Amino acid sequence: MIQKVVQLVQRRSIQRFSSVFVAHRNRDDNSDSVPFDFTDENYKKIEGILSKFPSNEKKSGTIPLLMLAQKQNNNFLSLSAMKKIAKILEIPEMDVFETASFYSMFNRERVGKFHLQVCGTTPCQLCGSKDIIKAIEQQLNIKNGETSADGLFTLQEVECLGACANAPMMQVNNEWVYEDLTPENTLKLLEDLKNGTDKKGPQNGRKNAEGPQGRTTLQNIANQQDIKYDRNFEAAKKEWLDQKEKERLEAEKKKQAAQQAKK
Numbered sequence: 001m002i003q004k005v006v007q008l009v010q011r012r013s014i015q016r017f018s019s020v021f022v023a024h025r026n027r028d029d030n031s032d033s034v035p036f037d038f039t040d041e042n043y044k045k046i047e048g049i050l051s052k053f054p055s056n057e058k059k060s061g062t063i064p065l066l067m068l069a070q071k072q073n074n075n076f077l078s079l080s081a082m083k084k085i086a087k088i089l090e091i092p093e094m095d096v097f098e099t100a101s102f103y104s105m106f107n108r109e110r111v112g113k114f115h116l117q118v119c120g121t122t123p124c125q126l127c128g129s130k131d132i133i134k135a136i137e138q139q140l141n142i143k144n145g146e147t148s149a150d151g152l153f154t155l156q157e158v159e160c161l162g163a164c165a166n167a168p169m170m171q172v173n174n175e176w177v178y179e180d181l182t183p184e185n186t187l188k189l190l191e192d193l194k195n196g197t198d199k200k201g202p203q204n205g206r207k208n209a210e211g212p213q214g215r216t217t218l219q220n221i222a223n224q225q226d227i228k229y230d231r232n233f234e235a236a237k238k239e240w241l242d243q244k245e246k247e248r249l250e251a252e253k254k255k256q257a258a259q260q261a262k263k
């Protein structure tokens with residue numbers, strides 16, 4: 001029975017990826033015997049990264065170096081890559097493993113060519129992220145955390161990626177962002193990604209994070225009929241000073257009246 005459970009867990013760990021398991025499991029393509037080293041170009045970048053920190057605080061370079069290793073290694077952070085980073089930074093390997101296993105942006109298992117990270121936090125969920133995930137799952141015949149049979153797509157639901165104004169959204173390969181998703185434009189996007197014709201940013205034609213009324217500013221009252229106040233700080237300051245002066249004069253008057261009454 002226990003053996004069956006272990007087999008099941010191992011099988012799932014092959015299908016799923018990333019931070020599903022905190023502990024490392026050796027595989028043919030991910031063990032001590034699969035070497036990793038940075039390219040010369042990346043060693044130069046590492047020099048630049050480490051020059052930003054005091055020489056006794058090399059540990060601060062952990063996340064930038066993990067990002068660099070993952071990018072060099074087809075979006076995959078192998079055991080050897082993490083060990084190499086520990087060696088460069090002169091810190092315990094466990095410190096690097098802990099950082100890599102904490103953040104969902106680090107893939108300690110191989111992912112597909114396109115790593116789809118769909119935001120499932122409240123604003124995106126209210127705008128339909130569940131439908132986006134469902135559409136991807138049905139189209140690619142995978143579940144959240146799995147890779148498609150052709151190795152092209154890996155689906156992962158993640159927490160807020162900071163583009164809530166354009167919800168629902170997803171990020172691909174930690175780099176490109178696609179917003180204002182619907183199940184329909186998401187399926188088109190999957191095809192576009194394959195063909196290299198994808199359009200980044202909002203998928204509904206809006207520019208950046210503009211509201212439905214287009215581009216506006218807080219001082220452009222003509223475009224904002226419902227505006228409750230404007231931001232004329234000079235006028236506001238004058239009003240406040242005038243009010244203070246009025247209060248001071250009234251207080252002065254009362255004081256004089258009180259003194260007169262005493263005489």
Ligand code: FES
Pocket residue numbers: 119120121122123124125159160161162163164167169
């Ligand atoms: S809630 Fe989805 S980007 Fe913030």
